[in-house]
Amino acid sequence: MLQRVHPPVPDADDDRVEAARRSLAAAIQQRAPEGQLFRLPDLPNLAMFRSGTSAGPVCGIYETGVALIVQGSKRVLLGNDSFVYGPDHFLIASLNLPAVAQILEATPERPYLSVMLRLDAHEIAQLMMDGHVPPPRPQAAERAMGTGRVTPALLGAFQRLVALLDEPTSIPALAPLIQREIVYRLLMSEQGDKLRQIGSAGSQSHQIGRAIDWLKTHFAEPLRVEALAEMVRMSPSTFHHHFRALTAMSPLQYQKWLRLTEARRLMLADRIDASTAAFRVGYESPSQFSREYSRQFGAPPMRDIAGLRGQPQAADSAA
Incomplete structure (x- = not known):
């Protein structure tokens, strides 16, 4: 007896995900300049990034937020922890975390594309107070960064948020609702407990955040x-x-990272010399500043800055 084999029925979720990614990719390609983290004036918590080449490693601060890759892949290092992710996973940071990032997959024909949304601790706390999400579990000592699986619902919410850029008059009314939905879906995800901790006054994560x-x-x-x-x-x-458990570094190391990152920004953006930048960020010894800068960024200050001016993609740190 012949057995009829039916072709597989297309998965509706797969179709939704593919359509959402195409829509997001088109929006990022249209709006984001090559190699620069682009913040949208109409949606200040949202940023986009596009790069046609593999870039990094780049040092920077990952703000409290979530990053989605629409195309390509990336590695993020937090201390000795490595997070490699692509379109099927999101990266979440529940605190402002100094990290090192490197784009792994990108070509001019198929560029790396990503979108990042800053998260508001007050919005997280409000959703918890409203009783819409479960309370946090007793906190274990773990990193304030992690990856989780992208669901069709989460991706769809990002698509709708970005689509509002085409109807700016609707942004004031609808953007807060969609951003609240994104926060809710993240709180209910496998990484939600990280966010629930920072929304709980008195928790260790909340105190470290302060x-x-x-x-x-x-x-x-x-x-x-x-x-x-x-x-x-x-x-x-x-x-x-x-x-240290949350950030992978001590408070003094964290302060040093902030100082050196700000000094780098001052030299790059304001074109000031290394000694002036060192004093502005709190160093008393230019030689100590130069040594610590070289250890963090891999080259002495002025050589590093000269290299960055020839590599615009180095502006990416968080998307």
């Missing part, structure tokens, strides 16, 4: 770790342990 906020605005000042721990109501030993 310390990081202080460091971001006072990094040029002398740092006493004991005073910072007291400010966020943690013992110095507990503070140091959780800070």
